[in-house]
Amino acid sequence: MSQSLRTMQYAVRGEVVIAADRINKELKDDPNSHPAYDHIVFTNIGNPHSVGQHSLTWPRQVLALCNLPDSVGIDHPQAPTLFPSDAIERARKIKHGSLNDQGTGAYSHSQGVISFREDIAKFIEDRDGGVPSNPNHIFMSNGASRAIEMILTTLLADETCGLMIPIPQYPIYSATIGLRGAHPVGYYLDEENAWSINMDHLETQLADAIAKGIKVNGFVLINPGNPTGQVLSKESVCDVVKFCAKHRLVLLSDEVYQENVYDENAEFYSAKRAAHDTGLLEKDAIELVSFHSTSKGLYGECGHRGGYMEMVGMDKIVEQHIYKLASSGLCPNLDGQIMLDLMVKGPQPGSISYESHEKEKKDIFDSLKRRAKLVTDGLDSIPGFKCTPAQGAMYCFPSIEMPEMAIQAAEAKGTAPDTLYALSLLEETGICVVPASGFRQKEGRYGFRTTFLPPEEELKRCVELFKQHHELFCEKYSDHNTASNA
DSSP, rough: OOOHHOOOOGGGGGHHHHHHHHHHHHHOOOTTTTTTSSSEESSSSSGGGGGGGOOHHHHHHHHHHSSSSSGGTTTTTTTHHHHHHHHHHHHHIIIIITTOOOOTTTTTTTOOOOOOHHHHHHHHHHHHTTTTOGGEEEEEEEEEHHHHHHHHHHHOOSSSEEEEEEEEEHHHHHHHHHHHTTTTEEOOOBBGGGGGGHHHHHHHHHHHHTTTOEEEEEEEEEEETTTOOOOHHHHHHHHHHHHHTTTOEEEEOOOTTTTBHHHHHHHHOOOHHHHHHTTTTTTOOOOOEEEEESSTTTTTOOOGOOOEEESOOOOOHHHHHHHHHHHHHHOOHHHHHHHHHHHHSSTTSSSTTTHHHHHHHHHHHHHHHHHHHHHHHHHHHTTTTEOOOOTTTTTOOOEEOOOHHHHHHHHHHOOOOOHHHHHHHHHHHOOEEEEEGOOOOOOTOOBBBOOOOOHHHHHHHHHHHHHHHHHHHHHHHHHHHHHHOO
C-alpha cells in the first residue's frame, strides 16, 4: 500500500477519538462501565448538529420539498398547510428552473448547477462591497475539504513542491501534503500577540525552504483561525496578499468561519477584498482560491457536504485541468448544492419565513458568542492553563503546563505528551478533545483543541471537569507522587 497513506495523520479523527468511540460503545452496552460519567462529550470536531444544535427550519423545508416527488410535495393540495408559501415557491423554482425538472437524483454540471453558482457570485459581490465575481470561476464541492483536496492535488506536482501552512493549522493541509509526498513549510502564528502573523517571519520561512531546494508554490491562510480562533485585521490580510503576489504564491484562503466572528472589535475581511483594495486584482497580479462551506457558520450542516471554491487570476489552462479533475467526480451531491444555495440566498425580506429564519440564526450566533466566552474564560482561569480569547470560529486552543514526569511517561510510551493528557482527560471525565500536537505547535508547547459547541450547561460542567482533571493529572505526575510510587 501507499506508505504516504500509512504515515498520514488526521488528528481530529485520530487516536483519542478512536478511544472515545470505544468508550461510547462500552457505555451503550453497559451504562455502569464508566462510573464517573454516563456519556462522551465530543468536543473534538466542529460538528454542530451532533452536539445539539438544531437545523434551521426554512432550509430544511425547502430541501425536503426538493427531494419529494411533486405529487406529494409542492403540488400536493395539503402542502400549504404544512409548509410556508415561500418554501414551496423556492422549491418550485429550484426543481423546475435550476434543476430543469430532472430532480435531485440526477447528475448536475461538474462545477455545480449554474443558477446556484450565480447566487454564490452575488453573495460574494455583496459581501465584498461590489467586487465582481464570475460564476464560471466557482466550483461547488462536497464540503470545502473536497475543494481544498482538488487544489492541493493540482499544486503539489511532485516531492520537490512545498506549501506554506500556518502552525497551528487544520490537519487537512498537513495530511494532504504528506499524502502527496510534498513538503509542509510552516509559518508560526504568534500566540503572545493573539495568534497574529509576522511578515518578517514569513520571509524567513520562505527563504529557508527555497534554500533547501523546495519549490514553494502556495500559501494557506485560515481566517478566522482553526484551531486558534483569531480574526485577522484588514492590515494583516492585505500584508498576506501582497506577500503572495510578490513571491508568486497561489493564495489558498480558508474562509469557512466567516460568519463566526464574536469579538465586537473584529470583522471578517476576505482575501479577495484585500486583493482588490491593494490593486492586485486590477493588475491581475495574484492567483487566489477561496473556500466556504455550509458545515460551519450558523447552518452547521456538516452531513449535507455543501461547499465551494472561487478561483481568481488562475491560468486558464490550469483552470481547465481543475475542471477535468472535478469532472472525474461527476458532480457535487445535489443536497449539498441546494443547501449551499439556500445559505447564500435565504428567504427574502418581507417573505413569510424571513423574520423567523433570521431569529433562528441570531439565536445560534448569540449562543455561540456566549459559549466562546464561557469556555475561554473558564480555561484561562485554571492554574497552569493559558487560553487566548476566541474572537471567532468554533474552538479554543489552550496551552497547558505539562509536568516533566508526564513528558517522560509519554516518551516512554512513544506518544506525544498532550496525547497522553487527552487520553487521561477522556478516561477520567468522558470529554473528548484533540491533542494540540495534531495541529502542530512550537517545540515545548502542550495543549489541546476543544470546540465550544455543546449546550451551555454542558460546557459549564466541562469547564469544571477540565479544572479537576488538570489538578489530578499534575498530582499524578508530580515529582513527589512519582517518587513515592517508585
